[in-house]
Amino acid sequence: MPLKEKIIQHYDEISPYYRDLWGIHIHHGYWKTGLETKDEAQEQLIDCLISHAQIQRCATILDVGCGLGGTAIYLHKKIGAHVTGVTISPRQIEIANELAQSRGADVRLMLMDAESLTLGGSFDVVLSVEAISHLNHKADCFHSMARLLKAGGKLVIADWFRSHAASPKEEFEFLRPVERAMLVPKLESPSVYMKYVTAAGLNVIKFEDLSTNVQKTWDLATDLIKNPTLWKLAAALGPDFLVFLDGFRAMKAAYKSKALVYGLLIGQKK
Secondary structure (H helix, E strand, O other), X not given: OOHHHHHHHHHHHHHHHHHHHOOOOOOOOOOOOOOOOHHHHHHHHHHHHHHHHOOOOOOEEEEEOOOOOHHHXXXXXXXXXXXXXXXXXXXXXXXXXXXXXHOOOOOEEEEOOHHHOOOOOOEEEXXXXXXXXXXXXXXXXXHHHHHOEEEEEEEEEEEEEEOOOOOHHHHHHHHHHHHHHOOOOOOOOHHHHHHHHHHOOEEEEEEEEOHHHHOHHHHHHHHHOOOHHHHHHHHHXXXXXXXXXXXXXXXXXXXXXXXXXXXEEXXXXX
């Protein structure tokens, strides 16, 4: 099965369990003190993006890979943003729209492939959290995202990266298991993403390594996989889901090795 179809199937099948067991934000948390709850840390990650990118109140934002809509809902509630979110999973869109309606969030969430963004109009900010790494054709996506930015608009990417310093041995030991489990074709370095940004006609204005602040996510995730509900689900969904669960430990080990980096990359349209 092609990777894109695997990704759609994965999120269609397990998104309801993500929502019930992990919450509406299916991304890393950002810990400042280490004492925050998971939900507080996840919202702090969004606050971190807002702060670093200097996203203004009532900005128009496109959220590429919006998941269950948690980020879109938070941005609308927190800064009055006008958010459009897209995801490739029909089940995620169904859940996201239900969540937005139940929380009174005026956001637009729709089914769309990040590699073929067909939206009209333009945005102050195009945001993507932990989605671009899943794409085979990243350059095409960066060009599409750049096209949708207003002049002076900002591209804000939070994602997993291969460390510049990772050796071939570390890549094999720590990064290949992450790629296999998390449905990532190939983890790329920040410098490669920067080339995508500049090739799309944007200026790179910032890169921040947030790894230290987000690693606790996987301490919590490895505790989560002790939940019997997940193993019942694994028995039903088969070996691919078992590989995914084993990937939680792989993520923790990759961060500890420093071969895996969690970074924030910001570009700006000229």
